[in-house]
Amino acid sequence: MNDTLDVLLRLVGVLVVFLVFPLLVGQTEHKVMAHMQGRLGPMYAGGFHGWAQLVADGVKFAQKEDVVPAEADRRIFQLAPAIALLPYLVVLIAIPVGPDGFVGQALDAGLFFVLAVMGVGVLGSLIAGWASANKFSLLGGLRTAAQLMAYELPMLLTAASVAMAAGTLSLPGIVESYHWWWTPWQIVGGLVFFTAGLAELQRPPFDMPVADSEIIFGAYTEYTGLRFALFLLAEYAGIVVLCALTTVLFLGGWHGPWSDGLGWLWTLVKTAALAFVVIWLRVSYPRLREDQLQKLAWTVLIPLSLAQIALTGVVKVVIS
């Protein structure tokens, strides 16, 4: 009975995190972008600093008409947002927040599980683009898929580098064996991982496949209402997952002063700081061209992550 309750609590916790944190990131994005660009941003909804803007957005999305183009492949068109969204929910269960089992579910192959499941999300955008029967959508879908694959690779390689350093694939295990000098040791890997993750989310400056001024939002052109909202939710949930993963792998997760009692707070603070950086990058950099995107992945990030693997391997063998 206790066991049932425990599992139930974890499930509810994951769902709540999945639904609330992306909204927080979105609200922060409104405010941070407004301040950085010297403009107001939404200020009216709900009174105090427009706190209810996202709620209003949500209501608007929920009651908008759900248009499926006549030419589209109806079922697949409707299913695609769910495929893009669900991997991020499933992944959240394996991310540790604090010490002593403060994690949805510790898995022995946790790191590999997370990367594998996140890779499934490619299908969502690709078939969304195809099922829309719109040439811009198809092009956007192909671009998105090519980009997601190109940047999945540096993520895999740098994550492997961390796994090498820790000697385990279990995420809580990785955080446990963390020492402060890992961060300088893995710094290249960390930067590559974070950049590649940003590109995976198609956030600016890596948003060529969904650029509204270039190919009218790519794979999501034909989506309206709730289904479009789910794609947006996937993007923001992706930010949460990416920042939490970077925290866990490269920044030591719950380690920090007073980490015995307040470990979970450290994870949250580090994740929030990274999420801030994600927003900051959005307002700072111009968009990369499609060919530059692919070239960056293959000629910069992958060689760098291979070099990181070599460094990690040599250091690890020498000290052991």
Place this chain on the structure above:
Amino acid sequence: MHLAYPAVLAVLLFCVGVYGVLARRNAILVLMSVELMLNAVNLNLVAFDVWLRDVVHSGQALTLFTITIAAAEIGLGLAIVLLVYRNRGSSDVDRLTDLAEPPEHGAPGHGDGTASGAGAADGTAADQNAEATA
């Protein structure tokens, strides 16, 4: 667990793959069926490895190698299909299905047994044809 479950599942998947390879015209659909057959073999390998408690894990190692080789195989196969498609210069998927099975041989005299293999065999023949012209 009963070992018969995974074994029977693998057998059935394999036969579904066989059906697909024989009955499909589109070269990409044939490749998908090949994937099904390979996966059936993998399931068998894993099941028997777990059953035997093999110390060197030959079944699982072999599965990993099969997956790797299958990935290389499907990539090259698709590259060839795309090349053929491009060389035919068609914008019509029906032309591609022509590649999987060339126009009527006019030889209905063949026995049914050989005809069943025609889909796959002709597909490769067409590929080679287009390769030669390229």
Place this chain on the structure above:
Amino acid sequence: MNHVAAHHPGFLSPTGVEITFVLVGLATLGAALLTVTTRQLVHAALWLVVALGGLAVEYLLLTAEFIAWVQVLIYVGSVVVLLLFGLMLTKAPIGRSPDADSENRWVALGVAAAAAVTLVWVVVDAFRSTWVDLHGVVQGSSHATGESLFRHWVLPFEALSVLLLAALVGAIVLSRRDGESAGAGSTSGTGKEKS
């Protein structure tokens, strides 16, 4: 798996694992059947995703943890995407392609059914009273896989890298030739190699 687990979230009892295996197996088989019978090309690829994902769950149930996630990463995450790319670059239409199947599908059905009956009979006869013990050490954890791979399987592993290199070079050569013939003179001097 989940309905069973919902009632006993503590663990899956041995029979629970079996029931789950059979149910997922049926779903996998159904998806595989749809893959080879549907007339819609992209739907076939998506049913293939379901079949391969189902197989990943079966690997998990057989305690081959690492291989299960390799299956998800390689097959669902990339091979199927490759297939979809292939379908999209060859302009798979939305809706049915009337000639996805060839004329001889009844023969094919006969061959496949005969093979299935024979093999199932043989397999069931051979393994009627054989049991897999799943309740010991996890057989396919990444550590166990790593140990066996890098203790006993180093040479095939190295050979694999040569094979992958060959495949890579092959694909590049194929696609480059295509690029030149389609690009019509982007590489000025070489000239066309075909009509």
Place this chain on the structure above:
Amino acid sequence: MDYFHGYSVVGLVAVVGVLFVTVAFASGRLLRPVVPTREKMLTYECGVDPVGEGWAHTQIKYYVYSFLYVIFAVDAIFLFPWATVFAAPGFGATTLVEMFVFIGFLAVGLLYAWKKGVLEWT
């Protein structure tokens, strides 16, 4: 059985996710209006009527990139089991070199692609 317990929880999360999406879509259906018109159901093409068929000219480059990814992904999967054992007693430098040789071959492939200009667009 820790193993089965862990993965049944993961399976339950997947079920929760599917339920969430189902509930969202079902309640969306109750909330929103449905007023389809012919114009509305047209494919969107920046305001003008759709031109030609629903296909743009697509580049085979995308395929080459994704094949490159597949090749390297099957390489990367071997890194993970290797990462858990290579520093353990009984493995060490030899295993390290073995993996470097493996990656070296693929790096040569990447270099080849680079030299052949596959990674460039124009």
